[in-house]
Amino acid sequence: MQVTLRIKRFNPEADTQSHFENYQVEVEPTDRVLDALQTVKWYQDGTLTLRRSCAHGICGSDAMLINGRNRLACKVLIRDLGNKIQIEPMRGFRVLKDLVVDMEPFFAKYRQVMPYLVNNDPVPQTERLQSPEEHERFEDTTKCILCAACTTACPSYWSNHEFLGPAAIVQGHRFIFDSRDQLKSERLAVLNDMTGVWRCRTIFNCVEACPRGIDVTKAIGEVKKAILFGKT
Amino acid sequence: MVPIVQGLLGALTYRGSEGQWAWLLHRLSGIGVLLFLALHILDIFLLGLGPGVFDELLFIYKAPPFRVMEVFLIFGVLYHAINGIRIMIIDFWPQSTLVQRTLFRVELVIVAIIFIPAAIAMLAPIFRG
Ligand code: FES
Numbered sequence: 001m002q003v004t005l006r007i008k009r010f011n012p013e014a015d016t017q018s019h020f021e022n023y024q025v026e027v028e029p030t031d032r033v034l035d036a037l038q039t040v041k042w043y044q045d046g047t048l049t050l051r052r053s054c055a056h057g058i059c060g061s062d063a064m065l066i067n068g069r070n071r072l073a074c075k076v077l078i079r080d081l082g083n084k085i086q087i088e089p090m091r092g093f094r095v096l097k098d099l100v101v102d103m104e105p106f107f108a109k110y111r112q113v114m115p116y117l118v119n120n121d122p123v124p125q126t127e128r129l130q131s132p133e134e135h136e137r138f139e140d141t142t143k144c145i146l147c148a149a150c151t152t153a154c155p156s157y158w159s160n161h162e163f164l165g166p167a168a169i170v171q172g173h174r175f176i177f178d179s180r181d182q183l184k185s186e187r188l189a190v191l192n193d194m195t196g197v198w199r200c201r202t203i204f205n206c207v208e209a210c211p212r213g214i215d216v217t218k219a220i221g222e223v224k225k226a227i228l229f230g231k232t
Numbered sequence: 233m234v235p236i237v238q239g240l241l242g243a244l245t246y247r248g249s250e251g252q253w254a255w256l257l258h259r260l261s262g263i264g265v266l267l268f269l270a271l272h273i274l275d276i277f278l279l280g281l282g283p284g285v286f287d288e289l290l291f292i293y294k295a296p297p298f299r300v301m302e303v304f305l306i307f308g309v310l311y312h313a314i315n316g317i318r319i320m321i322i323d324f325w326p327q328s329t330l331v332q333r334t335l336f337r338v339e340l341v342i343v344a345i346i347f348i349p350a351a352i353a354m355l356a357p358i359f360r361g
Pocket residue numbers: 051052053054055056057058059060061062063072073074075
């Protein structure tokens with residue numbers, strides 16, 4: 001089938017402003033948006049710039065605004081979108097070129113929640129064991145692939161770039177509720193800051209955007225409660 | 233651009249679902265109610281200039297267009313209050329996020345049940361003339 005891709009282009013070396021360009025491509029309905037973008041790049045216009053790596057929804061490289069919603073280009077099928085597809089870079093980050101944005105502020109926030117297990121007990125001979133119930137507590141938030149689809153779909157983030165954003169909170173949640181972790185109060189302190197969980201207005205755009213189906217707002221709510229009642 | 237405007241404008245062009253519209257309407261109704269409150273403070277303040285001035289200006293409130301505005305006000309207060317309760321439920325019982333769409337729909341039904349009779353009662357006198 002023929003589809004029209006309307007892609008937001010920006011070349012920092014030539015443009016002062018971004019603009020849209022249309023491309024006609026021949027695709028199968030079962031192809032993904034990524035296939036269509038690669039068809040453009042490989043056969044029509046080699047200057048089109050985008051990020052992708054795994055092409056299977058695992059690496060989190062190709063989140064973008066597809067028909068007004070944040071999606072992974074490698075996970076959305078053409079047949080679910082129709083024959084007019086508008087593609088823009090994610091919002092709220094500086095555009096480096098075309099669909100590539102500067103993710104550094106995103107990772108800076110990720111680092112703020114200290115996304116690694118901290119346990120100062122003597123190193124055991126075997127694994128640090130955990131019951132299935134204890135694991136269940138944070139299972140959902142281990143699924144994050146750091147694609148930034150949630151953070152850049154969040155109106156609170158659009159209006160305040162200081163906000164840590166849903167992704168960083170999800171990463172915080174993953175350790176705060178891990179029975180093996182010993183840095184809970186420090187993480188909670190970071191998330192209790194002005195730029196932390198309280199900026200969440202339970203808008204649910206993050207939940208809707210998450211390609212891994214993480215219940216982001218629930219995780220944020222659990223962190224809010226942990227801060228409020230001091231229980232994890 | 234002012235950041236808050238950026239957020240609101242963003243929401244108008246992002247194809248979010250129920251939660252986003254609920255939030256947007258919450259903000260707008262909040263601003264509306266606040267403006268009305270300011271107007272109300274202003275007219276009470278006019279009382280200080282004497283009962284004459286105050287009575288003179290009361291005609292504004294009696295005018296039919298103002299009645300219609302008041303219907304909006306009722307909607308704003310009602311929506312803001314009930315949506316606020318929904319937000320509190322979500323905040324205190326994070327489990328409820330799993331049924332957030334249903335929560336929002338239930339909320340709309342409650343708002344409609346209270347708002348429609350109230351609006352009819354308020355607008356009826358205008359149509360009766
Ligand atoms: S390319 Fe890896 S997630 Fe899409």
